Amino acid sequence: VIFLLSAGADPTDSIETLARRKRKEIECVSMGEGQDVVAMRAINTATSMGSWVLLQNCHLGLDFVDSLEDVLLRFRQPESNCSGDFRLFITTEPHPKFSIGLLQMATKVTNEPPKGLRAGLQRSYTVIVDQDRLERIESAVWRSLLFALCFTHSVVQERRKFGPLGWCVPYEFNDGDLNATIMFLEKHLEFSTLSWSTLQYMAGEVQYGGRITDDMDRRLFSAYTEAWLAAHTLSSGFTFNPENPINKMPENFVYRIPNYIEMEDFMGYIQKFPNIDSPEIIGLHPNADLTFRFKEVNQLLDTIVETQPKQSSGSAGGKTREEIVFAKCNELIATMPADYIEDEYEERITALGGFSIPLNIFLYQEVQRMQAVILKVKSTLKVVMQAIRGEVVVTAEIMDAINAVYDARVPKSWLYSPAGDELSWLSPSLGLWYGGLLLRDTQFRGWLTSGKPNCYWMAGFFNPQGFLTAVQQEITRAHKSDSWALDSVVLHSEVTDLAIEQIRHHPKEGVYVHGLYLDGAAWDSKTGHDGSLVESAPKKLFSLLPVITVTAITKAAKKAVASNNSYGPFGPFECPVYKYPARTDRYLIFTVLLAALNHKPLHWTLRGVALLCSTN
DSSP: OOOOOOTOOHHHHHHHHHHHHTTTOOOEEESSOOOOHHHHHHHHHHHHOEEEEEOGGGOOOOOHHHHHHHHHHEEEEEOOOEEETTTEOOOOOOOSOOHHHHHHHOOOEOOOOSSSSSHHHHHIIIIOOOOHHHHHHOHHHHHHHHHHHHHHHHHHGGGGGGGGGGSSSSSOHHHHHHHHHHHHHHHHHHOOOHHHHHHHHIIIIITTTTTOOOOHHHHHHHHHHHHHHGGGGTTOBBBSSOOOOOSOGGGOOOOOOOOSSSHHHHHHHHHHOOOOOOHHHHOOOTHHHHHHHHHHHHHHHHHHHSSOOOOOTTTTTOOOHHHHHHHHHHHHHHHHOOOOOOHHHHHHHHHTTTTTTHHHHHHHHHHHHHHHHHHHHHHHHHHHHHHTTSOOOOOOHHHHHHHHHHOOOOOHHHHBBBSSOOSSSOOOOOHHHHHHHHHHHHEEEEEHHSSSSSEEEGGGGHHHHHHHHHHHHHHHTTTGGOOOGGGGGEEEEEEEEEGGGGSSSOSSEOOOOOOOOOOEEEEEETTTTTTTOOOOOOOEEEEEEEEEEEEEEEHHHHHHHHOOOGGGGTEEEEEEEEEESOOOOEEEEEEEEESSSSSHHHHHHHHHHHEEEEOO
16 A cells, blocks of 8 residues: 655554554554665565554655565465565655556555644544543643644644745644644643643644744744643633634634533534634634635646647747747847946946945945846847757757746746756746846946945845845944944844835935835834834735835844834834745845734734745
8 A cells, every 4th residue: 555645644643553453563664775674674574474564755765666566566476475464555755756566556545634624623633632532631621732732733734725924834744743742741731730831842842843944933833832822721711713803704603622521522513613714713814815826826827837738839820839939039139138347347336435345345246146147048048049940959958948938937047057056036927037137237237327226126136135244244334433343233124104216315324125025914104103014905915115224233222122112012023024925044034123013923923924025
């Protein structure tokens, strides 16, 4: 039996439970380097003893899997003396090089994670929680926290469907994480008094937190433990519903912790859950459902485009595929920016103050990378046109470029270098990418010609972290008389009430930055003294943030600013700024303190609020 693994689903516990019911011994072998011998020994023993074998993660041992087909065929022969009770279970991720013969001779099973809170809780109270487990500790606290853990487990799994808005990294939270947390809770209640901080730490930092690799995701999970695994969880009026929901819950349902003793009562209550869950019960804004729908549709459209035939058309009198691509290449070449001549831009940078100024060094590096992109684009377009005319041999890279231009996508060779490093910038379509090229060129040429811009477009930089480091260096040097050192200062940002059109000069210290978009929330400049985070408008996924001032201050001054009442009674929300909507550490630029007057920072953490340089 071959189990095809999917995110959040691990069949190991189910297989071991089946073995216990059938009174069969089962040996589990986790595949990997050097495990072939161990697996073969287990199979030989099981065939003679009539026991079971479970080979886990066989996609990590494909060479052994290829030989397994012949081994199993040999066991089918009468002279092999293979016991009729022998069973072999295999778990593997889908892999293009997995043995086709083994797939054909085996029973294939896939165990998809449940969709929806009702299905998730039903699975937890079927596979993990039973009547025996409910009765292990005669306490309402045990049963209430057991339900709270199962509910949280279903929520963190359901949140994954919202993409980066849900989790920066789509973790494979599975039954093993829930089981380990329940086992800890059982031992904790049995041998000591309940410590909420201990329970929160073990769930958020150890059991589930052991899978989490992103700091913002770790903060998010800690927010769930703070909201739902705390002393108020055991109060009679506690519910998982948000205090002030934007929209009504489906069927006006109240998600509470039931005070039952029997399994049938718990399952009956879970069965009453609405068929469709509001994103607000997960902590997200109702607009998150629109984000999810966009994500699903984009995946569908990408699949349709990938499966379209690539042959030339034009039999009905229209242009052929090659003619369309040739015309597009001609159009792009005609509007390409001029090359940057090294001697010329070095001379311009020298006139701006020379290479002793950090921002000038940053500009020099950015222009060099911009020129590399321009050269790559021009050479690719020329070679594609030559290939269409039949003057050069069509290689795999040229064919990829032809297909991409025809589908209005960005050729891979424009995005990444042969080593896999990011060559330019990511964009979903060729039009948006090329528009970004022209805007970047305008910013760099304006900087070289007229000096530092009054306001910088951060999304137009290859290395925005380098830009911020240069700003820190310049401010630190300006405070040399105050004995500032680079390692003793940190970035500090403040949101102004200005639009880009209103900027007429540089700030007294630091730089103005524009072009940042709020995802998961909006900004209201009229709330409070300097503005505040507010809920997004219906069906408006992104909100443009006004111009922000980025400067550098000492770490002691930063602490004093963070405790300032101007951020609201609950303190500031530390908002991450990402280069792209894909929220990973690789694209994290820095964090900005935003005022949160109406809600606690925990509220905006659960909303998944972030600032993006690009919404595409």
